[in-house]
Amino acid sequence: MTTRPGARPTMNDVAAAAGVGLKTVSRVVNDEPGVAAGTAERVRAAIAALGFSRNDSARLLRQGRTATLGLLLEDIADPFSSVLGGAVEEIARGRESLLFTGSSGAEPQRERELALAFCARRVDGLVIVPTGTDHRYLLPELAAGTAVVFVDRPAGRIEADAVLTDNAGGARAGTAHLIRHGHRRIGFLGDLPQLYTGAERLRGYREALADAGLRYDQRLVATGRTDQATVAAALDRLVGGPDPATALFTGNNRITLAVLRALPRLPHPPALVGFDDLELADLLSPGLTVVAQDPVGLGRIAAELVFRRMDGDREPPRRIELPTVLLPRGSGEAAPRTGR
Amino acid sequence: MTTRPGARPTMNDVAAAAGVGLKTVSRVVNDEPGVAAGTAERVRAAIAALGFSRNDSARLLRQGRTATLGLLLEDIADPFSSVLGGAVEEIARGRESLLFTGSSGAEPQRERELALAFCARRVDGLVIVPTGTDHRYLLPELAAGTAVVFVDRPAGRIEADAVLTDNAGGARAGTAHLIRHGHRRIGFLGDLPQLYTGAERLRGYREALADAGLRYDQRLVATGRTDQATVAAALDRLVGGPDPATALFTGNNRITLAVLRALPRLPHPPALVGFDDLELADLLSPGLTVVAQDPVGLGRIAAELVFRRMDGDREPPRRIELPTVLLPRGSGEAAPRTGR
DNA sequence: CTGAAAGCGCTTACAG
DNA sequence: CTGAAAGCGCTTACAG
Secondary structure (H helix, E strand, O other), rough: OOOOOOOOOHHHHHHHHHOOHHOOOOOOOHOOOOOOHHHHHHHHHHHHHHHHOOHEEEEEEEHHOOOEEEEEOOOOHHHHHHHHHHHHHHHHHOOOOHHHEEEOOOOHHHHHHHHHHHHHHOOOOEEEEOOOOOHHHHHHHHHHHOEEEEOOOOOOOOOOEEEEEEEHHHHHHHHHHHHHHHOOEEEEEEEOOOHHHHHHHHHHHHHHHOOOOOOOOOOHEEEEOOHHHHHHHHHHHHHHOOOOOOOOOOOOOHHHHHHOOOOOHHOOOOOOEOOOOOHOOOOOEEOEEEEOOOHHHHHHHHHHHHHHHOOOOOOOOEEEEEEOEEEEOOOOOOOHHHHH | OOOOOOOOOOOHHHHHHHHOOHHHHHHHHHHOOOOOHHEEEEHHHHHHHOOOOOOHHHHHHHHOOOOOEEEOOOOOOOHHHHHHHHHHHHHHHHHHOOOEEEOOOOOHHHHHHHHHHHHHOOOOOEOOOOOEEEOHHHHHHHHHHOEEEEEOOOOOOOOOEEEEOOHHHHHHHHEEEEEOOOOOEEEEEEOOOOOOHHHHHHHHHHHHHHHHHOOOOOHHEOOOOOHHHHHHHHHHHHOOOOOOEEEEEEEEHHHHHHHHHHHOOOOOOOOEEEEEOOHHEEEEOOOOOOEEEHHHHHHHHHHHHHHHHHOOOOOOOOOOOEEEEEEEEEEEOOHHHEEE
């Protein structure tokens, strides 16, 4: 049976066609008990004849929930974001929840617009990789009972759940690894220290130096933009001069990639440990040694936490830190050239 | 002003607080003209005092649309899916549309469940990377006016828009590239030929052989599962024996990766061209020659098409094929060993 | 076993 | 300039 495009039959249409009340149709559609077999059969026939399917948006409006989670990433096209998102999706699936997904593109303004758009749709919960540093705009939503969990970076200026990587610990371990292999001049190439993860990783680097009794030398540290040209210039600075770096610790994936692309130009490539893993890292020569994060764990635990909050957990905001894993593959185990 | 958690003020609450009618609140909230300045001010004060924010789900129910697109990928965590999804997101953003996202995990059953769940929420349109081969379950939705566009693979058993890669052309070009470099024994490692993309790429491989007057030899073709062990075994078969392959064409990313991991074991690594690009492909040694697809283009064009349909385009279903690009980086330009 | 009425939070169509 | 009534497509609470 064909109806004109755009015209969907409703429960009312089914009720009329079957010659029953609206509520009886609702009972059949939702498999509620207490409908005579014959009545149910007529209703089902009408449903099939009209091609009826329940409008879940209307249903959920009446029920006062949306069975929907908002997932706000930095950039869905980025492997870290998408793997994290995949883990959130898997947990959400087990809870019969659909997912609104959006990317902030690292723009606080867009983060806010999207987060509030999700809330305006009345998502039951929000999992957010924040970009901005002031999340007071979410206070009314939190007060209204929306569950919000921050991932990868903590919330700014509000108290909220956060699931984070042990950034400082990871950077400390990666730097210590280079020190253990004989390096004393270790360069750090990182994000802007205004970014939470950037600052934490720099802190870990400094801690490792201090642990080993090495002094912190600002000339070995470059933080800023992560495009190829900027990183290449910073690299030249760190490995040039009278007392150059013999090893590098790179503070994130984009920087690691830029360094890898710039390394072939150098006569004496430094040892290298990168923060965060890359898909083909083991196939490079030498293999790329990294401090690996756990994006799956971040997403899974954040999603589990947001559902726990939705289930009524009213404990004070939690901060969970996931450990990193050092994966030695060759690039981080080279001895310093000057040490030979 | 704090309310008890879970209790959101509605327009009715605002109207009561401001001492005006419901419709006046609606006018102020939606910036409609025709409200006296003083009245509007009182309403805005009440909105601020109560912390009101409009429920867009309720609004959209009344308006008969959802301003939402459903995006069904194979696996959001996979780079191809996520890059394609990012392009869809960007187009959707320009149209003020939110995105429901889900992954079929290559399971037809799950694809169907998710697609129908999106439709039950009454998404305005659906962009779907199909896994199943029978999409008649979408006929009622299409009849009801939901815009549906298939990406990467065409729909099965229904007529619908499809935005595809020129799989056969790409595989043909990649294979011809190897032939041009002197190879006469070229192995093909591919997906199951039941999969659309797998079959098309095998077809392109055969066409290139025919173009060059080379005969098709089944002993040089392996199709099936794409896990490491299966691919490694197939590789051994193709490069072993009396008349081995001197070059390989790999039919997708997972296979290319598995081959790269297995290659170091071989005494005489064959030349290699892979279908689909990898992030670090240029940093391998030798660089990996690939036939690159355009996941951004696929997503963007599919999204533009779905919006055009939503805008009322009733032309017959379209099939759009995007070209591939051959990127020579070293692995595909090695001459055959036996030719030396 | 069945269904009429009210309501979820808004907008639409209309009247003053 | 303002607002009461009806309605979007369902469920809830209740009465028979």
